[in-house]
Amino acid sequence: MKTSCLRPGLSLLVGAALVVAHGQTYVTPKLGGGQVAAEMVHIDVYYDAEANYLSARVDDSFGLPQLRPLEPGLAFDPEAPFAVLNGKAYNAQYGWNVGGFFTIPAGAAIWIEETGSSPGLETYEGWGRTGSHLPLFGTADSPLIWQWSGVMVHNTYAVLAPATSPLFAEYAIYFGDATTGAREGFLELDDARVRLEWTVELAAEPLQFGALAAALSSPLAFLNADRFVTEGEWVMALLPDDLASPGSGFERIVPMLALPATAAHGGPSENHALPGACLELQFVSLSGPPDGHLSVWENDAATPLFTMNTAERAGTHRCLISQNEALPGTDPYGHWPARRLRVDQPGLYTLGFQVVDTSKNGTAGTPLHAPSDVYHIFLQAGVTLAGADWESGTFTASFGGTPGWQFSLERRPALAPATEWQTIAGPLSGTNRLQRLIDPQAGGWQSSWYRLRAEPD
Numbered sequence: 245m246k247t248s249c250l251r252p253g254l255s256l257l258v259g260a261a262l263v264v265a266h267g268q269t270y271v272t273p274k275l276g277g278g279q280v281a282a283e284m285v286h287i288d289v290y291y292d293a294e295a296n297y298l299s300a301r302v303d304d305s306f307g308l309p310q311l312r313p314l315e316p317g318l319a320f321d322p323e324a325p326f327a328v329l330n331g332k333a334y335n336a337q338y339g340w341n342v343g344g345f346f347t348i349p350a351g352a353a354i355w356i357e358e359t360g361s362s363p364g365l366e367t368y369e370g371w372g373r374t375g376s377h378l379p380l381f382g383t384a385d386s387p388l389i390w391q392w393s394g395v396m397v398h399n400t401y402a403v404l405a406p407a408t409s410p411l412f413a414e415y416a417i418y419f420g421d422a423t424t425g426a427r428e429g430f431l432e433l434d435d436a437r438v439r440l441e442w443t444v445e446l447a448a449e450p451l452q453f454g455a456l457a458a459a460l461s462s463p464l465a466f467l468n469a470d471r472f473v474t475e476g477e478w479v480m481a482l483l484p485d486d487l488a489s490p491g492s493g494f495e496r497i498v499p500m501l502a503l504p505a506t507a508a509h510g511g512p513s514e515n516h517a518l519p520g521a522c523l524e525l526q527f528v529s530l531s532g533p534p535d536g537h538l539s540v541w542e543n544d545a546a547t548p549l550f551t552m553n554t555a556e557r558a559g560t561h562r563c564l565i566s567q568n569e570a571l572p573g574t575d576p577y578g579h580w581p582a583r584r585l586r587v588d589q590p591g592l593y594t595l596g597f598q599v600v601d602t603s604k605n606g607t608a609g610t611p612l613h614a615p616s617d618v619y620h621i622f623l624q625a626g627v628t629l630a631g632a633d634w635e636s637g638t639f640t641a642s643f644g645g646t647p648g649w650q651f652s653l654e655r656r657p658a659l660a661p662a663t664e665w666q667t668i669a670g671p672l673s674g675t676n677r678l679q680r681l682i683d684p685q686a687g688g689w690q691s692s693w694y695r696l697r698a699e700p701d
Contacts, residue, residue: 271318275337276312277312285303285306285338287438298419308441308443311411313334330510331404333404333444336400339398342395349430355391355392357417358414359415365412366383367400368400380399409443410443410444412441412442414438415440416435418430451498452468453523454467454515458518464601474620476677477678479676479678494586497581509577521603521611522564525598527561531593531594536587537554537588538587540586541585562602564578566578590625591624592630592631596620597621627643630644641694643680649674650698650699651671654694674698
């Protein structure tokens with residue numbers, strides 16, 4: 245259990261060859277996605293003609309395959325067919341395999357139909373250097389049925405920005421006309437069902453930056469701001485950086501992405517900035533607990549990029565988003581998957597920032613793009629009451645709700661500290677939003693202590 249107290253009127257108390265071309269490192273796909281080595285997982289298909297029994301058995305001895313993205317800095321050659329996997333987590337361990345000798349009925353072929361799958365899951369023909377990587381099973385509006393040759397085949401499965409884990413795909417396997425796939429004439433033959441699953445690491449959605457238009461002097465923008473900014477009462481939860489010492493600080497990985505303009509980085513993406521633009525994030529303002537500080541850290545760095553305090557209102561601290569060194573004509577793409585925000589005091593912070601172009605590739609050495617608007621996001625560090633409001637005998641407590649926790653509002657008389665806390669409202673599950681719990685019978689503001697209690701959901 246975690247608690248935060250507030251008394252009315254007082255402050256808060258609580259393996260393949262690498263190819264390098266034009267500065268980009270190109271690789272070929274791995275069987276197990278981004279990992280170096282992985283075991284094949286067979287889907288053994290067998291037909292017993294005497295019993296008229298078609299079976300499909302998945303070898304589960306190696307556990308569930310995992311969809312994995314490439315390591316940062318690596319990409320697939322945009323001229324290769326497997327470039328469709330750029331930016332996606334992928335895996336090709338599952339292989340359709342003949343589980344024993346059998347004869348296919350005359351005029352028939354084995355057809356496989358996808359009957360259901362997780363949203364966003366894609367399938368491509370082939371893997372590695374071989375295979376066309378043509379879309380299959382509904383990917384890019386391809387047919388849901390596929391004729392299997394009877395030879396072992398490893399298709400590639402991929403997902404962009406997965407929202408759930410594990411992922412699945414379900415298939416019907418049957419005999420159909422060798423040309424059309426039609427089942428008429430073969431309906432008396434048995435069919436089979438099989439379900440494939442993959443685990444995938446759910447990465448936090450990156451803050452995405454680009455431009456309102458690919459035109460000179462057009463403003464830059466925080467493109468997915470509607471899922472993060474204070475206007476929607478969204479809150480980013482910062483957790484203790486040392487669970488054994490909760491007072492040591494609070495932090496969170498906040499991935500940042502400048503959308504690519506070229507195929508080398510999985511683009512071009514809609515709303516990318518102009519080639520040659522160099523996007524940086526300028527931290528303009530910070531409010532929050534008195535004497536609080538926020539610092540920005542790169543992965544494994546010994547010191548922060550910079551630190552700002554909660555009194556700052558016109559800050560000029562910046563961190564790079566683009567990774568093109570502001571060279572003329574280069575892709576403004578940049579990806580920082582492990583950048584961290586850290587604060588040193590519990591409480592609710594409001595951070596203001598804008599996106600700026602620091603290149604000099606525009607007219608007469610000016611930036612290509614105008615700065616963005618200033619955006620504001622909430623950062624909730626630890627379990628604290630962010631605010632309190634008394635009106636007409638009602639007490640309303642607001643707080644940043646962390647998913648995975650349930651929050652309750654408790655009260656006890658101010659003049660009787662030995663009395664037990666009473667639950668007044670809740671529990672309420674955290675939603676990554678600014679949430680509220682209400683005591684409709686608060687009475688005079690002098691009469692009570694309040695605290696927020698958090699327990700695992």
